[in-house]
Amino acid sequence: MSDARDKLTLEQKQDFYRDGFLVLKKVIPDELVEASLGRIKRAKKGENLGGEKEMIDLVNASPLTPILHEAMGYFDPPVHCQVGVMKQSQPGEHFNSLGYKDKDMPYYGAQIHMDGSQTINAPQEVQEGSEEEIYYRYIASGPKGDLGRSPDVMGHNMVPLFQDPEMTLALGSFTAFVFVCLNDQTEDGRGQTNLLKGAHHEMEKFFKWQYETNGHLGPEGPDWPRINYEAPNRCGLFYIPDSVQQKFVDDSSESTPDGKKWARPTPVKMDKGDACIAMYHIPHSGSRNENGTESRKNIIFRLRNKKRQPDKMVNGVSDHPDRGQMGEWLEYEEGNDPWERSKQAMCNMWDEWEGMQEVVKEQRAKVN
Ligand SMILES: [Fe+2]
Incomplete structure (x- = not known):
């Protein structure tokens, strides 16, 4: 069976609307899969394959391009991608970005987050001092050193602390993720991408509420502190707003040793040649490849509707x-406020999903 055609079906669009992601089985032709696997095999130690033709062709030369053109609209053909190759590993002793020991986190160490969030490496010692001292010490420990609280502060993931000079937008944004799977991830604990199913609706609602409250979006905006001083290392990141996390906590949720419950994410179980498209708005995370017999291989793309x-x-x-x-500042013409457009x-x-408009209308009419 193959979904390899140029357009999502109505049913697929309805699923995408509801869940915020959609798996397309065997959408990548075998020859493209084998070419990218061959390129990974030939890689020299430490070589970055993100710009190699064999990798970007997974979108540029596959049915994903026509499918996304129809569902989303035009986007720049990617010239780079994230090569998510992850070796088999065991739970670690280190503090993760959420401020918890990796081995204490449920769901194979998933750290559910919004993309475009700045991340400075987590302090490995329990932090001392006031919350303000911890905050300023943290933002001074990034790759650019101590710049104070400034939009020029960068994370080790090369995402700015704030996008805009006025520091009212603390998340970068785009339209769609594409995760192309190049190995068997059909069993639990093989490093799957995890998603908080349906949480895109809650994130959109939350952003709207932040915007109406004071126009500040993301961490450090209303009801979304950046740092969780209650985390075990006293300097964890709130990668999603806690109010959104709590909406997805239920009887199936697992806890860390401090008793905090974490919403159970959905591991995207895919096999070689499958791909997942997902909304920018969906909270997500990689996870530990604890049970894999080989490295986990997901090739990740971030696309934005060209109209933005x-x-x-x-x-x-x-x-x-x-x-x-x-983090360079780009030039924008008079009257083009990129921060406002992104908000x-x-x-x-x-x-930014042009081919979803009918389905959105139909689904919203059902709720109202
Ligand atoms: Fe991410």
């Missing part, structure tokens, strides 16, 4: 394309 900024080239990997890859896209998540 027709003059700006999006490279296919950046989660903060309103700034340069390394509008975050508050109105279907606006």
Whole structure:
């Protein structure tokens, strides 16, 4: 059976609307899968394959391009991607970005987050001092050193602390993720991408509420502190708003040793040649490849509807394309406020999905 055609069915669009992601079985032709696997095999130690033709062709030369053109609209063909190859590993003793020991986290160490969030390496000692001291010490420990609280502060993931000069937008944004799977991830604990199914609706609602409250979106906006001083290392990140996390906590949720419950994510079980498309708005995470017999291989793309900024080239990997890859400030013409455009896209998540409009209308009519 193959979904390899140029357009999502009505049913697929309805599923995508509801879940915020959709798996397309065997959508990548075998020859493209084998070419990219061959390229990974030939890689020299430490070589970055993100810009190699064999990798970006997984979108550019596969049915994913026509499918996304129809569902989303035009986007720059990616020139780069994230090569998510993850070796088999065991639970670790280190503090993760959430401020918890990796071995204490449920769900194979998943750290559910929104993309475009700045991440400075987590302090490995339990932090001392006031919350303010911990905050300033943390933001001074990034790759650019101590710049105070500034939009020039960068994370080790090369995402700025704030996107805009006024520090009202603390997340980068785009339209769609594509995860292409190159190995068997049909069993639990093989490093699957995890998603918080349906949480895109809650994130959109939350962004709208933040916007109406004071126009500040993301961490450090209303009801979304950046740092969780209650985490075991006293300096964990709130990667999603706690109010959204709590909406998905139920009887099936697992806890960390401090008793905090974590919403159970859905591991995306795919096999070689499958791909998952997902909304920017969906909280997600990689997970530990604990049970795998080989390295986990997901090739990750980030695409943005060209209409957001027709003059700006999006490279296919950046989660903060309103700034340069390394946080450079880009030039925008008079009257083009990129921060406001991105806020509008975050508050109105279907606006950049041109082929979803009928389904959105039909589904919203059902609820109301
Ligand atoms: Fe991510």
